[in-house]
Amino acid sequence: MSDEVDTVQNLNVPEIDHSKRNGATDDEDDIFKSAMESPMTDSERTLHGDDEIDLNDDDDDIDSSVGVSSSQSGLPPDVNHDINNDFAKNHVGDNHQTNDHSKQDQSKPYEEEPPQNRQGTSEGIGGSKPQIEEDDDVPSDPSQYIKISVTDPQKQGEGMSTFIVYRVTTRTNIALFRRKEFAVWRRFSDFLGLHYKIAEKYLKKGRIVPPAPEKNMIGTTKIKMSGQGENAGPTGTMTQGDFVERRRASLERFLNRVGSNPVLRVDPDFRDFLEIDTDLPKATSTSAFSGAGVVRLFNKVGETVNKISYRMDEADPWFEERIQNIEALENQLRKVHTSIELLVAYRRDLAAATGNFSKSAAILSNAEEHTGLARALAQLSDVEDKVEQMHTDQANSDYYLFSELFRDYISLIGCVKDVFHERVKAYQTLQHAQQTLNKKREAKAKLELQVKTDKLAQAREEVVEWEAKVERSQAEFDSISNVIKKELELFETTRVKEFKKVILKYLESLLTHQQDLLKYWEAFLPEAKAVV
Amino acid sequence: MLGSSTQPGRSDGELQENTLSVEISDSLSEREKVKFTVITKTTLPGFEKPEFKVVRQHEEFVWLQDRFEENEEYAGYIIPPAPPRPDFDSSREKLQKLGEGEGNMTKEEFSKMKQELEAEYLATFKRTVAMHETFLGRFACHPVFRNDHNFRVFLSYDEELSVRGKNKKEFFGSLIKSFGQSTDEVLLSATQKDVDEFFDTQRNFLIDYHSHLKDGTGKSDKMTNIHKNVADSYRKISSELLQLATIDSNELEKFLTKVAEALEKARKVEYRVASDEELKLSDTLRYYMKDTSAAKNLLYRRRRCLANYETANKNLDKARAKNREVGAAEQAQQEACDKFEAMSAKAKEELVDFKKRRVEAFKKNLIDLTELEIKHSKAQIQVLSSAIQSLKDELSV
Numbered sequence: 001m002s003d004e005v006d007t008v009q010n011l012n013v014p015e016i017d018h019s020k021r022n023g024a025t026d027d028e029d030d031i032f033k034s035a036m037e038s039p040m041t042d043s044e045r046t047l048h049g050d051d052e053i054d055l056n057d058d059d060d061d062i063d064s065s066v067g068v069s070s071s072q073s074g075l076p077p078d079v080n081h082d083i084n085n086d087f088a089k090n091h092v093g094d095n096h097q098t099n100d101h102s103k104q105d106q107s108k109p110y111e112e113e114p115p116q117n118r119q120g121t122s123e124g125i126g127g128s129k130p131q132i133e134e135d136d137d138v139p140s141d142p143s144q145y146i147k148i149s150v151t152d153p154q155k156q157g158e159g160m161s162t163f164i165v166y167r168v169t170t171r172t173n174i175a176l177f178r179r180k181e182f183a184v185w186r187r188f189s190d191f192l193g194l195h196y197k198i199a200e201k202y203l204k205k206g207r208i209v210p211p212a213p214e215k216n217m218i219g220t221t222k223i224k225m226s227g228q229g230e231n232a233g234p235t236g237t238m239t240q241g242d243f244v245e246r247r248r249a250s251l252e253r254f255l256n257r258v259g260s261n262p263v264l265r266v267d268p269d270f271r272d273f274l275e276i277d278t279d280l281p282k283a284t285s286t287s288a289f290s291g292a293g294v295v296r297l298f299n300k301v302g303e304t305v306n307k308i309s310y311r312m313d314e315a316d317p318w319f320e321e322r323i324q325n326i327e328a329l330e331n332q333l334r335k336v337h338t339s340i341e342l343l344v345a346y347r348r349d350l351a352a353a354t355g356n357f358s359k360s361a362a363i364l365s366n367a368e369e370h371t372g373l374a375r376a377l378a379q380l381s382d383v384e385d386k387v388e389q390m391h392t393d394q395a396n397s398d399y400y401l402f403s404e405l406f407r408d409y410i411s412l413i414g415c416v417k418d419v420f421h422e423r424v425k426a427y428q429t430l431q432h433a434q435q436t437l438n439k440k441r442e443a444k445a446k447l448e449l450q451v452k453t454d455k456l457a458q459a460r461e462e463v464v465e466w467e468a469k470v471e472r473s474q475a476e477f478d479s480i481s482n483v484i485k486k487e488l489e490l491f492e493t494t495r496v497k498e499f500k501k502v503i504l505k506y507l508e509s510l511l512t513h514q515q516d517l518l519k520y521w522e523a524f525l526p527e528a529k530a531v532v
Numbered sequence: 533m534l535g536s537s538t539q540p541g542r543s544d545g546e547l548q549e550n551t552l553s554v555e556i557s558d559s560l561s562e563r564e565k566v567k568f569t570v571i572t573k574t575t576l577p578g579f580e581k582p583e584f585k586v587v588r589q590h591e592e593f594v595w596l597q598d599r600f601e602e603n604e605e606y607a608g609y610i611i612p613p614a615p616p617r618p619d620f621d622s623s624r625e626k627l628q629k630l631g632e633g634e635g636n637m638t639k640e641e642f643s644k645m646k647q648e649l650e651a652e653y654l655a656t657f658k659r660t661v662a663m664h665e666t667f668l669g670r671f672a673c674h675p676v677f678r679n680d681h682n683f684r685v686f687l688s689y690d691e692e693l694s695v696r697g698k699n700k701k702e703f704f705g706s707l708i709k710s711f712g713q714s715t716d717e718v719l720l721s722a723t724q725k726d727v728d729e730f731f732d733t734q735r736n737f738l739i740d741y742h743s744h745l746k747d748g749t750g751k752s753d754k755m756t757n758i759h760k761n762v763a764d765s766y767r768k769i770s771s772e773l774l775q776l777a778t779i780d781s782n783e784l785e786k787f788l789t790k791v792a793e794a795l796e797k798a799r800k801v802e803y804r805v806a807s808d809e810e811l812k813l814s815d816t817l818r819y820y821m822k823d824t825s826a827a828k829n830l831l832y833r834r835r836r837c838l839a840n841y842e843t844a845n846k847n848l849d850k851a852r853a854k855n856r857e858v859g860a861a862e863q864a865q866q867e868a869c870d871k872f873e874a875m876s877a878k879a880k881e882e883l884v885d886f887k888k889r890r891v892e893a894f895k896k897n898l899i900d901l902t903e904l905e906i907k908h909s910k911a912q913i914q915v916l917s918s919a920i921q922s923l924k925d926e927l928s929v
Binding site: 325328329332333335336339340342343346347349350353354356357360361363364367368369370372373376377380492495496499500503504507508510511514515517518521522524525528529531 | 752764766772773791887902903912
């Protein structure tokens with residue numbers, strides 16, 4: 001990293017009181033404080049490499065996952081950790097029970113297993129089958145975990161070549177990784193490169209590959225154009241800080257989703273991405289304007305035409321049902337997402353309007369000739385100011401927790417549909433192979449009748465060749481069909497869990513803010529009564 | 533209520549001497565017309581009966597205010613501002629839509645919308661009843677106004693007052709009158725100097741205060757309107773989640789249904805918060821903005837009176853100089869002087885009373901507002917906690 005690294009502080013519009021954070025995050029601060037300004041060197045990293053992760057950290061971390069930033073970027077974590085502690089005090093039992101149940105599933109999205117709490121409960125939360133049969137290559141060990149956090153966005157470079165790097169920290173006990181805890185610096189194009197490689201390898205086999213984090217030309221340009229410290233924008237619009245936070249959170253979710261797939265998580269490219277502490281080779285093929293990009297665009301168009309025009313003869317009712325179900329799900333998720341976006345917009349407006357009213361009340365209080373009333377009005381103005389802040393915080397929860405959950409799943413379902421399409425393509429290949437085989441057999445038969453021995457040998461060879469091809473295509477088709485079935489079950493299990501967890505968290509944020517609101521008004525009541 | 537409408541002793545039902553209590557017990561919206569049932573209880577002499585019950589339309593309230601406004605004898609008092617026209621338009625539109633769409637909706641949706649509409653109607657009713665009641669209360673308390681003939685007719689006459697709204701000519705007439713007043717005011721403020729410090733400070737204060745109240749009212753209205761939008765969006769999310777639950781026939785179905793129900797309950801509470809803020813905060817600011825305006829009008833009238841007094845003085849001087857019609861001029865001057873001094877005295881009382889009334893009203897409404905905010909907040913906490921608890925219980929089953 002160059003000397004010109006400028007730490008981007010206070011990226012987020014609301015000032016979060018970091019002293020409210022509890023538990024794991026404080027530890028995290030200590031562990032990585034030395035790496036704040038510059039990426040970790042090898043020696044620093046290995047300092048804590050062999051330490052067992054403190055179990056208490058796990059409990060807190062378990063709840064600080066999907067769509068929620070980790071400590072450094074400071075948005076919903078406050079909500080998280082306060083709630084964790086409130087509810088942890090009352091529901092310690094529940095926390096542990098949740099952990100137990102999740103062990104039944106292969107992947108524990110963003111969760112770590114405290115190894116000693118294992119109990120053999122037969123009912124998992126999601127998934128009808130407690131143990132999902134895994135592919136031969138990857139052993140299924142429920143005690144394995146991998147948790148990744150993306151933090152510390154920092155600007156690098158100058159002018160039009162400005163970009164942001166993120167610190168990617170991994171904690172894992174999977175043996176294939178060289179260490180248990182390590183961190184690297186990555187930029188956005190690195191993530192896209194990783195996604196590209198994984199999609200290329202695994203999509204064809206039927207694996208659901210989590211969608212790549214969105215490119216956003218507007219946001220990227222804003223970062224390149226603006227100077228440092230430019231955080232505040234007009235309320236209700238996407239500020240630079242919002243953009244970075246949103247991207248950071250979505251990058252984190254992306255990596256953890258890959259990490260939760262037992263096959264993808266041990267992929268060498270994925271491991272390199274997480275582990276290699278030098279800069280990765282620049283992924284130019286992911287750039288929007290590259291030659292590879294144009295080729296990809298063409299391919300995409302071709303695929304879309306294929307998707308529309310080709311009708312597969314579906315023999316398996318399971319698939320037929322699932323495709324319909326997925327389509328219906330996607331439609332409805334979109335509707336929910338739209339209505340949530342509306343809520344976010346209105347709530348931001350409400351915050352602004354409350355702020356304006358607060359100012360107006362302050363002015364009124366100054367003009368008021370009766371001193372007692374003037375004081376009460378000034379305090380009303382204060383209350384409304386706090387209420388404004390609360391509305392802003394709530395709008396952020398609305399967005400980062402609720403809205404992003406649905407947006408993520410809309411993209412994920414897009415990936416599921418991609419995988420279904422891969423199967424259709426495999427079927428097409430199989431069809432084509434079979435048709436060709438039939439033709440070759442006919443040709444051979446004709447030749448046999450005509451007794452033309454010279455061409456006959458070749459025809460026999462071709463028949464054998466195509467028989468083999470048909471066999472291969474059939475095997476591939478069957479394989480992808482099976483893989484998809486497993487992936488889909490995994491997907492559903494994860495979806496159920498994630499929805500429950502995040503929505504619950506969202507409701508808890510509504511509750512916390514409401515409790516704050518109560519405090520403000522209760523404090524004001526004696527003031528109002530004191531007017532003489 | 534804004535300002536007290538009754539003398540002490542009302543609550544016991546035992547009326548002391550010289551009490552006049554006015555309340556609106558009921559209200560009805562019939563197409564374009566809104567009617568109020570006014571109940572009067574009194575021990576004052578001059579009333580035929582101790583109790584009256586009449587039904588009055590909004591237009592009749594406006595008529596009453598005009599009578600006071602026009603009456604020269606009351607020039608020295610602050611004339612209570614008329615209550616705003618009840619606005620049920622948006623509710624009526626929704627009712628129509630509901631009726632038209634009845635066939636398309638499910639039974640649940642229909643009853644939900646009906647409930648929402650009822651809540652809206654109720655909130656609007658509350659506000660308009662409060663404002664009409666406050667209006668009448670001002671007259672009932674006022675030592676001079678309460679004896680006004682028109683007021684008594686308003687309270688006691690059994691049948692419709694057959695008032696008509698202003699016709700075009702009268703409407704333009706009053707418009708021109710108010711223009712005239714504004715220009716006159718400008719003239720007076722340029723040429724006249726008020727020797728009395730009390731009135732001078734009051735005038736500056738009222739002008740300032742009025743503009744701030746106007747600003748505050750506008751901002752408060754905007755805030756409560758957006759708050760209603762937020763509540764509305766909860767409803768949309770809730771219904772979409774219910775739809776999602778039917779598609780998700782696995783474990784998410786129960787979960788999402790519970791969430792949807794919680795959001796629907798939360799919506800109701802949020803709506804109540806918004807409408808109570810309207811009632812206690814926005815409406816208070818709005819009322820006192822108008823009352824401040826009425827006080828400003830009083831000061832204007834006084835200054836006009838002062839100008840007349842000064843003119844009478846000049847005339848007297850002129851008459852004395854020419855030694856013609858001195859007697860008449862003297863008398864005119866004396867009258868003008870008496871008039872002015874009487875008016876000044878009344879005005880001073882009124883302004884002192886205005887301040888007292890204002891402070892009391894603000895205090896009461898701020899307390900009411902806060903208590904309602906606390907009540908609704910607790911309700912919301914209850915909704916959310918029990919939903920969260922129920923969902924968590926499900927998780928750990």
